[in-house]
Amino acid sequence: EEHLVESGGALVQPGGSLRLSCAASGFTFSSFWMHWVRQAPGEGLVWVSRINSDGSSINFADSVKGRFTISRDNAKNTLYLQMNSLRAEDTAVYYCTRGRLGGYGMDVWGQGTTATVSS
Amino acid sequence: SSELTQPPSVSVSPGQTASITCSGDKLGDYYACWYQQKPGQSPVLVIYQNSKRPSGIPERFSGSKAGNTATLTISGTQAMDEADYYCQAWDSSHVFGTGTKVTVL
Numbered sequence: 001e002e003h004l005v006e007s008g009g010a011l012v013q014p015g016g017s018l019r020l021s022c023a024a025s026g027f028t029f030s031s032f033w034m035h036w037v038r039q040a041p042g043e044g045l046v047w048v049s050r051i052n053s054d055g056s057s058i059n060f061a062d063s064v065k066g067r068f069t070i071s072r073d074n075a076k077n078t079l080y081l082q083m084n085s086l087r088a089e090d091t092a093v094y095y096c097t098r099g100r101l102g103g104y105g106m107d108v109w110g111q112g113t114t115a116t117v118s119s
Numbered sequence: 120s121s122e123l124t125q126p127p128s129v130s131v132s133p134g135q136t137a138s139i140t141c142s143g144d145k146l147g148d149y150y151a152c153w154y155q156q157k158p159g160q161s162p163v164l165v166i167y168q169n170s171k172r173p174s175g176i177p178e179r180f181s182g183s184k185a186g187n188t189a190t191l192t193i194s195g196t197q198a199m200d201e202a203d204y205y206c207q208a209w210d211s212s213h214v215f216g217t218g219t220k221v222t223v224l
Contacts, residue, residue, distance in 0.1 A: 044205060044217060045207075047212070047214065100164075111161055
């Protein structure tokens with residue numbers, strides 16, 4: 001069965017950094033585009049970033065551009081999100097998701113990891 | 120602010136049909152996807168490429184798109200369908216809609 005398990009969420013002060021990880025299992029990780037999506041408490045879903053299967057193509061939402069980086073290690077079946085210069089508005093549950101093979105939709109989601117930015 | 124607009128809430132009686140709209144300029148050029156999210160759970164893809172259902176999604180879920188508006192329809196709505204539903208435009212920004220809470224009365 002296909003699984004994504006996020007980790008790395010924590011309480012951090014404004015201006016601080018966090019590195020989120022997402023461990024994939026049950027599928028050929030290196031074949032799929034991967035995404036990060038976040039959800040602030042009581043709010044809707046917001047797409048954050050995506051990376052293609054070999055890491056050569058990357059996109060970010062304007063709200064995190066220049067502060068967040070996305071990467072992957074296909075040998076370790078792991079996706080990462082490095083978050084720097086964190087702000088209170090970055091407080092959210094961060095989901096790792098898999099893009100459908102062939103595109104159009106995110107068909108596997110992790111359980112999420114919570115990043116809280118507060119002093 | 121989100122560029123895809125959904126009604127905040129939709130109420131439906133058990134066995135009846137619920138329709139959720141999603142409007143935005145992006146939908147004119149790109150495919151729409153729909154996700155279901157129940158309280159305390161991760162979202163689940165229920166429709167992709169405007170009208171296709173992933174394996175395991177019940178046939179009562181269907182999708183369509185006309186111009187700049189996509190619609191998710193739940194036929195014969197069941198109590199278990201009570202959830203938040205989000206549309207998404209599949210372009211380079213992958214923007215999500217504002218979300219619709221479906222209540223089964």
